Amino acid sequence: MSDTITIRAATDADWPGVWAVLEPVFRAGETYTYPRDIREESARASWLGGEHTRVLVAVDAGPGDIVGTAKYLPNHPGAGAHVANASFAVAARAAGRGVGRALGQAVIDAARADGYRAIQFNAVVDTNVAAVRLWESLGFATLATVPEAFAHPTLGPVGLRIMHRFL
Amino acid sequence: MSDTITIRAATDADWPGVWAVLEPVFRAGETYTYPRDIREESARASWLGGEHTRVLVAVDAGPGDIVGTAKYLPNHPGAGAHVANASFAVAARAAGRGVGRALGQAVIDAARADGYRAIQFNAVVDTNVAAVRLWESLGFATLATVPEAFAHPTLGPVGLRIMHRFL
Numbered sequence: 001m002s003d004t005i006t007i008r009a010a011t012d013a014d015w016p017g018v019w020a021v022l023e024p025v026f027r028a029g030e031t032y033t034y035p036r037d038i039r040e041e042s043a044r045a046s047w048l049g050g051e052h053t054r055v056l057v058a059v060d061a062g063p064g065d066i067v068g069t070a071k072y073l074p075n076h077p078g079a080g081a082h083v084a085n086a087s088f089a090v091a092a093r094a095a096g097r098g099v100g101r102a103l104g105q106a107v108i109d110a111a112r113a114d115g116y117r118a119i120q121f122n123a124v125v126d127t128n129v130a131a132v133r134l135w136e137s138l139g140f141a142t143l144a145t146v147p148e149a150f151a152h153p154t155l156g157p158v159g160l161r162i163m164h165r166f167l
Numbered sequence: 168m169s170d171t172i173t174i175r176a177a178t179d180a181d182w183p184g185v186w187a188v189l190e191p192v193f194r195a196g197e198t199y200t201y202p203r204d205i206r207e208e209s210a211r212a213s214w215l216g217g218e219h220t221r222v223l224v225a226v227d228a229g230p231g232d233i234v235g236t237a238k239y240l241p242n243h244p245g246a247g248a249h250v251a252n253a254s255f256a257v258a259a260r261a262a263g264r265g266v267g268r269a270l271g272q273a274v275i276d277a278a279r280a281d282g283y284r285a286i287q288f289n290a291v292v293d294t295n296v297a298a299v300r301l302w303e304s305l306g307f308a309t310l311a312t313v314p315e316a317f318a319h320p321t322l323g324p325v326g327l328r329i330m331h332r333f334l
Contacts, residue, residue: 149287
């Protein structure tokens with residue numbers, strides 16, 4: 001973890017900074033299945049989620065601005081609620097500073113503390129090589145790749161990896 | 168398909184019959200990740216879904232009552248919306264009459280007609296052998312089994328299969 005990046009729970013006041021990280025990622029449409037033209041209020045409702053959703057932010061200790069965010073929640077309700085699902089986004093300007101790794105490790109630690117037994121990703125875009133490598137380095141394995149499940153804006157249909165690790 | 172079972176789109180008036188099929192399935196907790204104590208209104212909101220959800224019912228042509236139901240919707244929004252997700256339930260009293268197969272074939276045909284390119288199941292309980300065999304016979308393959316992802320009420324932690332077929 002970078003010594004200048006702090007991970008903490010998000011507050012309502014963080015939303016503008018969180019949205020500033022998410023919006024270019026969602027608009028690009030290369031790594032998420034959100035509609036590329038999603039409205040801010042829909043994105044807010046989706047990212048902040050319901051009562052079981054936990055949201056983290058990565059804060060650059062110098063300027064104090066938000067450079068990344070993550071959320072996790074039960075992947076299924078009821079009898080599947082002991083497996084978490086998680087999502088991540090990092091500001092392009094903060095690339096290479098270990099923000100994604102710090103958020104990933106923070107989610108692993110927090111989900112374990114919350115009592116989850118595993119984390120499952122449902123939709124890691126197969127061409128998002130940096131993400132795949134990061135998750136593998138944090139102990140995730142690809143259980144399967146759903147073929148042609150993601151309509152990449154420039155590469156066409158590519159696979160969506162389902163990745164998993166126990167906690 | 169049984170010659171006495173008709174598959175058609177559900178209407179609002181069908182909800183009591185649909186709920187009569189779903190409630191014992193959800194309460195048993197052996198095949199779905201819905202909370203076992205889910206309230207009817209939550210179940211209704213979940214099963215009937217949003218604008219992109221399509222709901223079917225299987226009707227016994229004799230008495231005219233609903234003996235099964237299915238729903239399908241985009242498995243992901245945006246760049247993943249060309250893959251459908253589907254769910255099914257059949258009344259215990261109608262077991263062995265081909266209701267599940269008729270609903271499965273109807274969803275395959277309807278989803279294809281709607282422009283979907285594939286169907287993905289996210290959570291087929293590994294011990295639900297009848298369902299696994301049915302989906303395999305309808306052309307679905309297991310892409311992966313997420314280990315210990317389902318807390319079965321009597322069998323303990325069992326796997327959740329992710330199954331898929333192109334349309």
